[in-house]
Amino acid sequence: MSITRLARAAIRDLRPYEAAIQVDDTIRLNANEAPWRNSADHFHRPLNRYPEIRPARLRALLAERYGCAPENLLVTRGTSEAIDLLMRVFCTAGVDNIVTTFPTFSMYEHYAVVQGAELRQVETDGDNDFLVAAESVLTACDDGTKIVFLCSPNNPTGTLVPRDTLLRILEDRKDRSIVVVDEAYIEFSGAGSATDLIPSFENLVVLRTLSKALAFAGARCGSVIGNKRIVDILDAVQAPYALATPVVECVENALANESLADAEHCVAETINERARLRAELEKFSFVSRVWPSAANFLLVEVVDPAALMLHCAKDGLLLRHFAGQLANCVRITVGTPEENARLVESLGRLEDKDG
Template identity: 55%
Template structure:
């Protein structure tokens, strides 16, 4: 059953912004642009002109890469923007909620708060390797739960969710909630994407990003894939001209076959480094647990997490420390071999102090 009817009623009837038409080789006096072309930058498209309202070429390329039809995908400013668009499209302020396992990616809370949507948290537990309990997620949902966010592999735990579990969640919330599967780190794991399920489950939305495996965090580019009707709504909500010309051109270049082959090699290196530093870190006496991870980071529990953070910072190595249930844990991003050696050298001196 289509989930378009779950969107805020005023969004369901909204039309996309009507931008000035853009036709090459015409005298363009319809968009209050400058006729002057700046010598700054070396782009294929002139920067005095607005970019396309939606970058259609890039949309096709990304759809191809991720495995869906172009009309099932919206290009966004990082997948962060997609989270924001989804919450604004589906949640009426002060009325609706999102459901998500915790701990998870803090942007779900951030954008929910901006939209005055509440967050129903479903705890996962360290003793259970932070496995997501699908029955508990389903039980936590209410009629006003418009979106269920599951991150797989999850940030900051590195835990993946199986395709079977995702299907159970989709079936359990059929016609009642959109299930948003955030695949920011999917390339580093073995579960693979569930984007192929978009054709079979009308309540599935999948988030992808170019910030992690492709190494283009600075370009701010991501995508949301899902049913055409929902993509149309998100398109109406997204700012016109959201993707700047330099970004579109840089990402088009990043999607060339030889660049993708390099990115694939980089992922292999990161995965092998992940295994190397995880086992090195496990061997320190002051580390009590390292959780398995399918991402480009992992979570470890330290006897004195604050002390480790300070010691590493003094040694020029920055790590990520969270509060609450994870206050004794640190999330470690897998860097280059030499970055990782810096971390291990810093930790070696902690053993000696």
Template identity: 45%
Template structure:
């Protein structure tokens, strides 16, 4: 069975929209895309009057090299969000199919699923003193019971920071082979110093991996993400994608960020973030106002507070904005704190250290 058998039947022969840049043609006078023959006065080098490549070859090659895959295995798009959206479009029939998520997790899986009319089946993560863990057997059971088309796994998890074992992901992909695509969102993997699930692609055509330049590479505003998967599946996703998904200035910024000197600086900052994460975790864990700090392999920590409202307001009062997680199921006392500079992290510690603790809370 091919992974294409998992694609919506009504989209298997869907050709999508062929733009003026879909065919690679050579010429010196370009009159095939209804573009302006003159540059905008704000366009200094005159490049912005032309539509960009649908899949910029240089960027695709650079991203493939970064992630250790072949260019044919990678589709570039507008952040991981577009990758999630495309997978749902291609695989899930509105009003019929389902996806499995493991809460607490990145909210866009459920949001995109509901916008596409797909049912969301939740298999909550298990939380213990050692942090969060995925119940892979329960995930497989839920996917089989509902005949789900996609399982979304976040590794490292957001907001928990937990890293999922690759052997367990591989076993799940094997169990669901020919029935379901296992999507592994690795937005924070650079901070985990762990191998990628892309290594499973050789064996499992039903594995797809999401990567992004938004986090470790500090290009959140450029919106450069990748879906790494079976080339046949990516061809379907591209037919579901907008004709020109990547603005040229964003492509140029990404290429500059992937040059050797910029990559070296990024890797040094990743190392510093990991060191600061350890320092912040240890510092928070020692404070009376904090109940528990979840072990994290990402660029943030999730903390449980004795008085989360007081902690949130105290930080805000010092101009420090953190993520309030209290509206999420099971996280009524939780905040998520991104790892900042050493000075910023010290301000977080000093602010929380100054909090008064409710009587009996420390016990």
């Protein structure tokens, strides 16, 4: 049976929006566009014309980057849009549920609430490096579980989901749930992507983004990678002309080899800085624990997070503090060597004051 059976009944047979056709070297009188360019339009591709309904070249470039066929990839406005689309396609309000681990990226919860899907969270334990246990995830699932979200490396813990855990969940939920692996931070981990499993598991969806390793958060460009049938349904639901012309233009340029080499260098520097910063942080008496991280941030347990946040804010340094289970923790993004040095210096002053 096709995996599309898991989609909401109303959406299963939805056809994509039919846009006015775009043909080079023709007079375009079919889309109610302005025939003249705005004097503020300095882009290479004219903005008086709608963008391609789906950016074919960008899709091909991203598919090449992620090692999949273009038909298995949908370009989205960041991974955030992909999460929203998945929720809207697969979850019926008041009926279906999603399963996530906890703590994890809060956007899964956000879009579950927007869609009216029940949220089921499977606790992970800081004393066990927040490792995800396949059996706990599977126990939380039932017939109404349409999506299992696994974030690897996980935000905010930096933990990877081991391959055998993923395989166990994919196998058990085959034909029953979409299993989403959010790989927003995978480039900082040294681990391989789960995309190679897509031919074997039609319930697997992988999310990638240019916001982190490519330093393109402002461009809003992500990818959903999965079985063609899933990609086609998401495509039918996504807004027409979702990717703006300047974004397509600048991201295509970013994917040129030279910019990729720059980005790879910066990722390598972040990985080095992560180790250095972790070692520095562990020296402070008010830091009780720094978890190992496969991402571009560190989760740090401290004695008095409110005092730490205040001290850093006064020094012009912004950190992230969470509530609940992580109330004693702050998440620190790894910055440039200079920014990290500023942070360590500032924390040194806090240590002197406390000491």
